[in-house]
Amino acid sequence: MPARPPLGRDFHLLWAGETVSLVGNATTSILLPLAAVLELQAGPAWMGALAAATWLPWLVIGLPAGAWVDRLDARLTMIVADIAAALTLITVPVAAWLDHLTLPHLVLAALAGGVSTVFFRTAYTTIIPRLVDDAALDTANARLFGTEATAMVVGPSVAARLAAAGGPAFGLAIDAASFLVSAVCLWRIKPGRPVPDQDREGDEGAEGLGARIREGLAFVFRDRYLPWLVVIGGLSNLGLTGYGALLVLYLVRDLGLTTDMVGWYFTTGAIGGVIGSVIAVPLARRIGTGRLHTVALLAAPAALLVGLPTDRSQVWVSAFGYVLVGTCVVGGNVVRASWRQRYVPAEVLGRTVTAMSTVNFGTMPLAGVLAGWLGSTVGVRPTILAMAGLHVVACWLVVASPFVRLRELPARETASV
Numbered sequence: 001m002p003a004r005p006p007l008g009r010d011f012h013l014l015w016a017g018e019t020v021s022l023v024g025n026a027t028t029s030i031l032l033p034l035a036a037v038l039e040l041q042a043g044p045a046w047m048g049a050l051a052a053a054t055w056l057p058w059l060v061i062g063l064p065a066g067a068w069v070d071r072l073d074a075r076l077t078m079i080v081a082d083i084a085a086a087l088t089l090i091t092v093p094v095a096a097w098l099d100h101l102t103l104p105h106l107v108l109a110a111l112a113g114g115v116s117t118v119f120f121r122t123a124y125t126t127i128i129p130r131l132v133d134d135a136a137l138d139t140a141n142a143r144l145f146g147t148e149a150t151a152m153v154v155g156p157s158v159a160a161r162l163a164a165a166g167g168p169a170f171g172l173a174i175d176a177a178s179f180l181v182s183a184v185c186l187w188r189i190k191p192g193r194p195v196p197d198q199d200r201e202g203d204e205g206a207e208g209l210g211a212r213i214r215e216g217l218a219f220v221f222r223d224r225y226l227p228w229l230v231v232i233g234g235l236s237n238l239g240l241t242g243y244g245a246l247l248v249l250y251l252v253r254d255l256g257l258t259t260d261m262v263g264w265y266f267t268t269g270a271i272g273g274v275i276g277s278v279i280a281v282p283l284a285r286r287i288g289t290g291r292l293h294t295v296a297l298l299a300a301p302a303a304l305l306v307g308l309p310t311d312r313s314q315v316w317v318s319a320f321g322y323v324l325v326g327t328c329v330v331g332g333n334v335v336r337a338s339w340r341q342r343y344v345p346a347e348v349l350g351r352t353v354t355a356m357s358t359v360n361f362g363t364m365p366l367a368g369v370l371a372g373w374l375g376s377t378v379g380v381r382p383t384i385l386a387m388a389g390l391h392v393v394a395c396w397l398v399v400a401s402p403f404v405r406l407r408e409l410p411a412r413e414t415a416s417v
Contacts, residue, residue, distance in 0.1 A: 010189045011131045011140060015147065017185025021082065022151035023158065024178025027171060028089065028113070030159035030266060032106060033248040034259065035092070035168035040103050044246060044380060048372020051245035053107045055364030057114040058357055063213045065118050066354025070347070074123040074130070075189055081120035082183035088112040089176040096169035122357070126350045129341050131189070137338045138281050145334045146277030160263025216351025219344070225410060226356065228401040229336065232297070232394055233360035239391030240329075241367035242374075243306060243384040250380045256312050268319045272326025279327075280334035289335050290406030293398075296332035299324065300395035307384035339409040 036042035036050055069077055092109055095101040132140045162171030220226045251257045251265060276296075284292045305321025308314070344352045367387070374383040398404055 008132065011128075013185045013189050014127070014131060015143060017182035018144065019147050019151070020178045020185075021182035022148050024175040026151045026270075027159040027162065028175045030248070030263070031163060031168040031171045031175070032092075032110060034159070034163055034262070035096075035101070035172075036103060036106055037248060037252055038163075038259070039096070039101065039168060040106070042103055042249075044249060044375030044383075045372040046103050046107075047249050048245050048368040048370070048375065049107050050110055050368070051241060051371065052365040052368030053110040054114045054117075055241065055361050055368070056111060057118045058361035059365055061115065061118055062354045062358035062362065063216070063351075065122055066216055066351040066357075067213050069119065069122045069126060069354075070350035072123075074127040075186055077123040078120050078127070079183045079186050081116040081123070082179040082186065085113055085116040085120075086176040086179040086183075088116065089172045089179070093169045093173040096167065101169060118354075122350055122354050125337075125341070125353045126346075129346060129349070134342060137341050138284075138334075141338045141341075142277055142281045142334050145280075145330055145337070146274060148273065148277075148330075158263075159266075160260050163259050163263075213351065213355075216348055216355040219348050219352050220355045224402060225343075226352070228397070228403060230356050230359045232397050232401075233356070234363045235394030235397070236300075236391050237360055238363040238367045238370075239303070239387045239389070239394060240325075241364040242371040242387030242390070243303070245368045245371040246375050246380050246384055247306070249375070250307070250384055251315075254380055255309060255315055255318075257315065261315075265315065265319055265322075269322030270326055272323035272328075273330040275323075276327040276330030276332075277334055280331040283331070284335055288407035289339060289409040290403060293332055293335050293409065294404055294406075296328040296335075297395040297398040299328045300392045302328065303388040303391045304385065307381055307388055310381070335409070343410065 032050060033047060036046060040046075042050070088109055092101065092106065095105055128140055128144070129137065159168075159171060162168075162174060165171075220230065248262060251262050257265065280292065287295075302321050302324035306318050306325070308321070309318045340353075341349070371383055371387060374386065403409075
């Protein structure tokens with residue numbers, strides 16, 4: 001077998017910084033809802049608002065962010081986003097220490113953190129092909145998604161211990177420090193290979209920005225394959241985010257889990273993501289990237305297991321469903337991310353990512369609002385089951401797409417450039 005292409009020093013700096021930052025992200029995703037439920041007695045409506053605020057920036061600024069990132073230094077964009085996220089998070093423990101923490105404050109913190117995430121994730125997608133060779137993209141993305149999945153295993157147990165030690169708000173101070181570690185690692189990375197769009201002149205200002213946004217949208221919606229990912233991803237995220245917004249509330253109030261049990265639930269459930277990241281590349285080589293992509297989507301009914309339990313003794317059913325969902329989602333993401341980085345020309349990659357993400361992630365604020373309303377109207381558990389069902393319907397749309405007939409995902413030369 002040929003030797004795997006080396007990933008290099010700069011990739012490993014990115015990887016190291018992200019390992020720390022992703023653990024911080026994973027703990028934040030648990031600590032913010034815990035702070036809302038345990039310290040401020042939030043109900044379904046506020047939990048939905050918290051989830052909506054996290055993803056609203058994708059809907060509002062996603063498209064211009066992609067056009068800007070294609071013109072900016074991706075590394076510096078990520079550093080600024082890390083620092084902004086750290087400053088945002090630190091306001092929560094400070095407000096709690098001053099006894100001024102409120103639910104609106106948590107929602108605003110989630111909103112500001114979401115803005116940082118838009119720029120960071122867009123730049124993150126574009127910087128990887130500049131740091132590693134094309135042949136190493138599968139390995140690089142598998143490691144990055146594997147790290148993200150591992151962080152989801154470690155993060156909840158860390159969050160539970162931090163919450164037990166000093167309260168959820170206190171734990172967010174530790175998370176803020178993790179973003180600073182990521183910024184330092186990114187600062188040590190050398191600039192990667194240039195992207196042609198960064199050298200273009202004469203398209204500054206609102207008119208030029210609009211033209212670049214239109215280029216990204218045109219590339220996506222004139223293509224044969226990418227619009228299917230937009231529709232499937234948008235509807236799937238609507239379902240997944242909807243039940244995720246109420247999951248902590250469901251576990252604590254409906255099933256009676258303690259803070260430590262909630263931590264262990266998410267730790268156990270996140271193992272699925274680790275499994276998905278480990279098996280994605282070798283399985284794709286064996287059965288084909290196209291087939292793996294389709295199989296991962298068709299396994300979506302596992303999400304229905306998450307909301308089946310009615311008491312604490314059945315929580316293992318929910319955790320098992322969570323493991324299966326994580327395995328399929330992360331495994332599919334590894335394949336899709338590597339394929340998209342090869343398929344889309346580098347000069348429009350940032351705009352293409354945000355054009356797709358504006359829909360894919362833009363449905364998430366709606367999911368939070370919808371879940372909050374349904375949870376208050378028909379109950380938390382029925383809402384979780386309904387949202388999981390929506391995820392299943394979305395994923396099964398793949399049977400009507402051109403993906404279902406492919407053994408391998410298409411090469412760039414077939415794209416509509």
